[in-house]
Amino acid sequence: MKILVTGSKGFIGKNLIVELKNQGYKEIYEYDIDSTLEDLDKYTKDCEFVFHLAGVNRPKEEKEFIEGNFGFTSQLLDSLIKHNNKSSIMLSSSIQADYENPYGLSKKKGEDLLFNYGKTFATDIYVYRFPNVFGKWCRPNYNSAVATFSHNIANNLPITMNDPNVEMNLIYIDDLVNELISALKGFPSKKDNYCYVEPVHKVKLGEIANLLLSFKESRLNKEIPNTRDPFIKKLYANYLSYLPKDKFNYELKMNVDNRGSFTEFLKSDDRGQISINISKPGIVKGNHWHHTKNEKFLVVSGNGVIRFRKIDEAEVIEYVVSGNKLEVVDIPPGYTHNIENLGNTDMVTVMWANEKFDPNRPDTYFVDI
Structure with a gap:
C-alpha cells in the first residue's frame, strides 16, 4: 500500500x-x-x-x-x-x-x-x-x-x-x-x-x-514507579525520553568492605527490593534468618554454595550455584542461610527481597549454620 x-x-x-x-x-x-x-x-x-x-x-x-x-x-x-x-x-x-x-x-x-x-x-x-x-x-x-x-x-x-x-x-x-x-x-x-x-x-x-518529579527522585531513592498504573507507565516512558544525552547513567552507592560489596539497585513498596552482592573468594556472607521476609538469589558470575538449616534442626542443606548455569534459589523464612564463594574470582549474586529493607524492622536474626 x-x-x-x-x-x-x-x-x-x-x-x-x-x-x-x-x-x-x-x-x-x-x-x-x-x-x-x-x-x-x-x-x-x-x-x-x-x-x-x-x-x-x-x-x-x-x-x-x-x-x-x-x-x-x-x-x-x-x-x-x-x-x-x-x-x-x-x-x-x-x-x-x-x-x-x-x-x-x-x-x-x-x-x-x-x-x-x-x-x-x-x-x-x-x-x-x-x-x-x-x-x-x-x-x-x-x-x-x-x-x-x-x-x-x-x-x-x-x-x-x-x-x-x-x-x-x-x-x-x-x-x-x-x-x-x-x-x-x-x-x-x-x-x-x-x-x-x-x-x-x-x-x-x-x-x-x-509524578515527573518523583521519576527524577527515583534515581536517588531507587524507587520503581508504579507501572501497573497504565498512565504512570506511559508517563515514565515519556519522561525517560527527555533525559539529557550525557545523563542516561547514574551511580549507585556501593557498601564496600574486605568481603566484597553490597549495593541496592531497585526498590518498590509492593514488589520489594533488588540488590547486587559481590563476594570475594573464600568469603561467607549471611548466617541469618527471617520470620516473614523471603528472598531469591541468582548467581550470575563465579561459583559458590548456598547453605540452609532450619533453626530448630541440625540438617544442613546445600545448593551449588554458578554463573555458568543460571538458576534461582528461594530463601524461605525460618531457615538460617549463608552464601560462600568457592571460586578464585569474585562471585556476583542478584538478590531480590519481597520487601524493602526497614532498619526499624529488619526481620533479620543472626544464627550460624
Missing part, C-alpha cells in the same frame, strides 16, 4: 512513520513543510491512503491558521481530484474545533471541507479530534505542558504552573498510532462522524508535575 503522510516530520508523523515501517509498510510518501507542490502532485497521483497530519497551531500571524489548517487541506484535495484519486483520508483535528477561537475555527473549516469532499466523491473520511497528546519526540516549550515539564525536570530547569488543579485530557502517542493504523486497515474507532483514540487519561496538572 502506498501511504501519504503530511506533517511527516512532526511529533505524530514521526511516530506514525516509524511504526508503519516496523509493521512492514515500505512505500510511504513523506510530505512536510520543506516539500514542494510538485512533491504533492507526485504523491497524490497514486497514494492509496492519506494521513493528513499537517497543520498550524503556533503561527506568527493569525491568518496562518486558515492557510495551514484549511488552505493546505484544500490544496491536498484539489490534487487528489486532479488525479481522480479516491484514496481514504484521515484528518488530524483538535478538540479546539468546538471553540470560537482562530485555531478552532480553522480546524472546523478543515473538517467541514473534508466531510463535504467525502460525500461528493464517496470517499472514506476519518476525522480525529485529538486532545493533548504526549510521548517521545514531542517538542517541549511549544504546545504541550507534559513535554515542557518532562524536558525541564529531566534537565534541572524550573517549571511554572498557574493552576495545579487544571484537569488535562491526555492520550499517549503509542495508543494514537495504534488507532491510526487500525483506521488504515479499515477498523477505526468511530462514533457518529468522528473517530477517537482510547484510552483518554484525565489527570490534574499538579499530579503530572509531582
Whole structure:
C-alpha cells in the first residue's frame, strides 16, 4: 500500500512513520513543510491512503491558521481530484474545533471541507479530534505542558504552573498510532462522524508535575514507579525520553568492605527490593534468618554454595550455584542461610527481597549454620 503522510516530520508523523515501517509498510510518501507542490502532485497521483497530519497551531500571524489548517487541506484535495484519486483520508483535528477561537475555527473549516469532499466523491473520511497528546519526540516549550515539564525536570530547569488543579485530557502517542493504523486497515474507532483514540487519561496538572518529579527522585531513592498504573507507565516512558544525552547513567552507592560489596539497585513498596552482592573468594556472607521476609538469589558470575538449616534442626542443606548455569534459589523464612564463594574470582549474586529493607524492622536474626 502506498501511504501519504503530511506533517511527516512532526511529533505524530514521526511516530506514525516509524511504526508503519516496523509493521512492514515500505512505500510511504513523506510530505512536510520543506516539500514542494510538485512533491504533492507526485504523491497524490497514486497514494492509496492519506494521513493528513499537517497543520498550524503556533503561527506568527493569525491568518496562518486558515492557510495551514484549511488552505493546505484544500490544496491536498484539489490534487487528489486532479488525479481522480479516491484514496481514504484521515484528518488530524483538535478538540479546539468546538471553540470560537482562530485555531478552532480553522480546524472546523478543515473538517467541514473534508466531510463535504467525502460525500461528493464517496470517499472514506476519518476525522480525529485529538486532545493533548504526549510521548517521545514531542517538542517541549511549544504546545504541550507534559513535554515542557518532562524536558525541564529531566534537565534541572524550573517549571511554572498557574493552576495545579487544571484537569488535562491526555492520550499517549503509542495508543494514537495504534488507532491510526487500525483506521488504515479499515477498523477505526468511530462514533457518529468522528473517530477517537482510547484510552483518554484525565489527570490534574499538579499530579503530572509531582509524578515527573518523583521519576527524577527515583534515581536517588531507587524507587520503581508504579507501572501497573497504565498512565504512570506511559508517563515514565515519556519522561525517560527527555533525559539529557550525557545523563542516561547514574551511580549507585556501593557498601564496600574486605568481603566484597553490597549495593541496592531497585526498590518498590509492593514488589520489594533488588540488590547486587559481590563476594570475594573464600568469603561467607549471611548466617541469618527471617520470620516473614523471603528472598531469591541468582548467581550470575563465579561459583559458590548456598547453605540452609532450619533453626530448630541440625540438617544442613546445600545448593551449588554458578554463573555458568543460571538458576534461582528461594530463601524461605525460618531457615538460617549463608552464601560462600568457592571460586578464585569474585562471585556476583542478584538478590531480590519481597520487601524493602526497614532498619526499624529488619526481620533479620543472626544464627550460624
